[in-house]
Amino acid sequence: MTDTNGRDLVLTRIIAASPAALYRAWTEPDLLKQWFAPKPFTVSEVETDLRPGGATRIVMRGPDGTEFPSAGIYLELIENARIVFTDAYVRAWEPSAKPFFTGIITFEPEGEATRYTARVRHWSEEDRAAHEAMGFHDGWGRCADQLAALAATL
């Protein structure tokens, strides 16, 4: 299930795993590597410095070896409940070349499962549209499938 409005892109799923399992999959590098890139892409490097201002850096690698680094910082971390990060800074507090998005990931208990919401906010409607055209829904949706499969084993 996906939805969009204003400057946001939103993906929501009910996942058969605990908030704690999903939080671990989002924050532990060895777990993050297993689901964060839509296959056949892989994750070759992960850094998760889990504090406000701490670096989050993930390098995805395509089947031909091309690497796609993404770097940003965490803004807020609430264990097992919420992760907020942005590419507006490359480190605390150095502005990036282009502030593009802020990701707000929430894990809400829903019975035995978890409501997983990835809300990606942009500074402009143009950037939201560009992100959608880049394949947001397909990419994040496929990764959410991989995340759900992994979290169910934790």
Add this chain to the structure above:
Amino acid sequence: MTDTNGRDLVLTRIIAASPAALYRAWTEPDLLKQWFAPKPFTVSEVETDLRPGGATRIVMRGPDGTEFPSAGIYLELIENARIVFTDAYVRAWEPSAKPFFTGIITFEPEGEATRYTARVRHWSEEDRAAHEAMGFHDGWGRCADQLAALAATL
């Protein structure tokens, strides 16, 4: 003493007051009102929600009654040492219409005095130049004089 480089505007002063007094003047609304606007401007409203993601909102009022609100959020607070805030968000975590600057205010003990540094980082050199043309050095310099006079009494 002022300096600029790259995308930053920087103001540095040695102030005859403690880091704790300067931190109070930057964070307590009743004190902030006394120095933050270059006279004859005044400060009519102040909100300082002192936590990462907390709101910082200051309304300056001109001699003719015109109000100039500025709103943002704190990114980092280290008591008596450092305050970081930005206008890239209007609240946690809603992107503003235009991410313009990040302010990094530091208070470093230097003998009986304090080295006060206000570093204002922009996302582009164009924005830095625009901020300088808006009168950054004169405005922040006059406010630093007012801050120093107040902090010496705390």
